[in-house]
Amino acid sequence: MYDVSKDFRKFYKNCVVLQSEKQQNLRDKKDLNIKRLEDGLDLYNQENDTHYAIAEKRVQGSMAMATVVQNDSNDYDIDVAIVFDQNNIGDLSPLQARRLVCKALEKKCGQFKVTPECKTNCVRIQYADGYHVDFAVYRRFREEESSEYSYEHSGGSKWTARDPAAITKWFQDEVKDNGTELRQVVRLSKMFCKSRNGWVNMPGGLIQSVLCDEVFASEYSRIDEIFYHTMLNVRDRLQESTEVYNPTDPDISLLTAQNHYDKMDNWLSRLNDKLEKLSVLESDDCTYKEAVAAWEIFFNHSFWSELGTSLCECASIQKSVFSDTEEYIEDLVSINDCYNVDIKCQVEANGIRKQFLSRFLETYPQFYKLIPHGMKLHFEAITDVPNPDAIWWKVRNVGEIAERKNDIRGQIEKKWWNYKTENTLFGGPHFVECYVIKNGECVAMKRISVHIGEASI
Structure with a gap:
């Protein structure tokens, strides 16, 4: 052949592979709508004197399997499993459970042209630009206190045994x-x-x-x-x-x-x-x-x-002269993006005290929102993951200069660090990603763009 x-x-x-910034956009939409659901559920509980609470959140589908591809129509689906404890939602039927999620979302999705829709297998939020978020509703229970959870899905008219993590x-x-x-x-x-x-x-x-x-x-x-x-x-x-x-x-x-x-x-x-x-x-x-x-x-x-x-x-x-050294997190560990992580970036240089990047760019408008050469960048990962096993980092240099210097990097550094320090050496639209690892899975990830210009300090 x-x-x-x-x-x-x-x-x-x-x-074919969806660009890193668009993958981050999907994760941001996922996080935003989970927050809407949680806040809406709190309001629903206050208004109805109920105590419904989400027990688990798990990404499903192509995001969890890391098989999302580029699509000019932006028709990306974001699948999220929402799990309640059976003793929390009581005798709610599958339809009633989906309607509960739908009503909670309606309280925080008033700006959407299309209101959240209660479908047969999920509750859907539809974006005007083609994105949609599907919340599949589950309940879990234990036969005995020491046993593992069993799961049931609210598709159709009856609860059906299905593990939300099984396919992934x-x-x-x-x-x-x-x-x-x-x-x-x-x-x-x-x-x-x-x-x-x-x-x-x-x-x-x-x-x-x-x-x-x-x-x-x-x-x-x-x-x-x-x-x-x-x-x-x-x-x-x-x-x-x-x-x-x-x-x-x-x-x-x-x-x-x-x-x-x-x-x-x-x-x-x-x-x-x-x-x-x-x-x-x-x-x-x-x-x-x-x-x-x-x-x-x-x-x-x-x-x-x-x-x-x-x-x-x-x-x-x-x-083709540069070495393509980039690694991808989905090739190293399973993805279960169910927690949050944020990256804080501070900059410093000779004569410039350490300060947050956003403040630096506001203070020095002459750099046109681009980070100059000769600076140190200090990244810190802030996460709600309880007792993570490790935080891994990836630095990716992008652009003609990085390729000419054969320095695109992109390897994932597998160490326990919640911080990382880098120098601004040459221009280009670079980026930094961090991955929070727990129990052999990546349970949270975040990307931050680092646009370095031609000017120097």
């Missing part, structure tokens, strides 16, 4: 067994399914994750080969059967309506058509131009069409 793995990795990193744990375990390439393949598959505006009736991320895992082409080493052969395997699997079962309960189908089967048929039809265009990759006389053109047809993305010009090829060669 013709080797375009170098370009494929660039495509994956630059065009299943996927994290599969990534550990198969390698991070599995997550890459799932993201690339989702990118394909979103590649045409007219493809509105395609299977969701969970179904794609289950099938990609089931037929994952682990015998290959290059990511372009792994993805190509996994897609061939998915096509063959769909030709045999379009049925897909819950990986944590094989007696339950993930296809519960005719529309779901229609989506599987569409996936098969479109894979058949576009994989045929990729067959040129297996030809002994395939050229670079033909390979790039085939991937452009498959993904329908400008990245590949731009590679078709000699100018872009030259630019690609020039940029």
